[in-house]
Amino acid sequence: MFMQILTYRRRKPDLFLYGFFMSYRILGVDPGSRLTGWAVLDLPSFGKAFTLISCGLIDARNKKFPHNLNKIYDELKEVVAEYSPFIMSLESVFSGVNPASLIKLSQARGVICLISSVFNIKLKEYSPRFVKKSIAGYGDANKEQVKEALSLICASKSSNIKAFLKDNADSNISDALAIAVCCATDMSNFINY
Secondary structure (H helix, E strand, O other), rough: HHHHHHHHHHHHHHHHHHHHOOOOEEEEEEEOOOOOEEEEEHHHHHHHOOOOEEEEEEEEEOOOOOHHHHHHHHHHHHHHHHHHHOEEEEEEEOOOHHHHHHHHHHHHHHHHHHHHHHOOOOOEEOOOOHHHHHHHHHHOOOOOHHHHHEEEEEEEEHHHHHHHHHOOOOHHHHHHHHHHHOOOOOOOHHHHH
């Protein structure tokens, strides 16, 4: 009985320290068959503040259709290898007007999900409406409203994100950042309660 208590006491601080000092790295991806945006955030497990680590755009417009999937795979694989995210978050597919575009978008999402599986990264999917509602407070917000709300959210949480949004006009990167912030907000609610 005494040995069981000792082993319990030895394990508990390790778990507490691991959970308290751990930082969750989140990779947010805005999938697209031609342009794919990505953003990497760090979310400390003891608070709700997050930090923008890096972001970028995978431009596959000059490639023919099957080869652009390979470019998305190769470049996103390099991002994952460099930043080692704990969670990958991306938008779920929504039905659009053009079925051919929807099929190509689904194939690009399949490549992104494959990277998540190959590198054993947890995958969280969010609907575009949920991302917009969690960032802007309104599910039918347009891209400018989401970008403005994102800069207001990040004013108190991360100054480097606000500066980035002010200088950058690319909507794919800001969408990826919104997806990552949505995941960080979802994670911080899970961690703190």
